[in-house]
């Protein structure tokens with residue numbers, strides 16, 4: 001079980017609902033993933049003409065808790081307004097907060113993110129900020145009232161995996177009591193397993209499943225990887241070492257000379 005703002009969720013895999021070939025394939029993938037939380041972009045779906053009541057009803061009907069997001073927002077004002085609209089549409093005070101600062105990497109604007117987080121927390125939102133592994137920004141977000149932090153693994157949609165494992169490890173050890181989710185850039189299940197082995201509480205991904213040849217099968221593969229990574233973390237993995245250490249005992253070996 002993983003705790004998000006007091007809500008216990010069984011699955012440690014959070015799935016995005018964009019980019020699938022069809023809504024039916026998306027629903028199949030969500031079901032195969034076992035995800036307890038799905039994220040949906042109000043702006044992106046609206047831009048693609050899927051903002052009708054029927055589409056939102058379908059998202060609500062997936063049987064998972066909805067985490068609306070502010071994907072596509074570049075300013076504090078856009079993000080705050082989108083969050084307010086999402087609260088109306090989905091009846092939830094959860095918001096995945098994205099304030100994009102740079103278009104080539106879709107890197108978050110950390111200054112805008114912190115400002116928007118402060119405003120939304122004051123309005124009663126439970127904010128899930130999409131951030132980098134920057135520890136100072138992370139501290140400011142926690143001070144603003146964020147109980148969850150979502151550092152990127154790699155740029156959104158890149159599938160590069162965990163490009164800064166050192167930074168992600170440092171974040172885990174600096175914030176042992178904060179719910180930490182690796183969000184974005186995960187390409188294959190082993191990337192997700194690695195994040196879980198590091199002690200991350202969960203992973204959020206979208207493109208790797210939506211753009212797979214068989215999204216439902218890939219969703220299942222990610223579910224297994226996330227579970228394996230978590231079980232491995234709880235089993236307290238061995239420390240890597242520089243020198244060889246024989247795993248076969250030599251005592252009692254036959255003398256052949």
Ligand SMILES: CC(=O)[C@@H](O)[C@H](O)COP(=O)(O)O
Nearest residue numbers: 016156157184185205206207
């Ligand atoms: C769906 C969503 O919220 C994305 O903005 C998220 O960051 C996932 O990124 P990937 O598509 O790289 O998994």
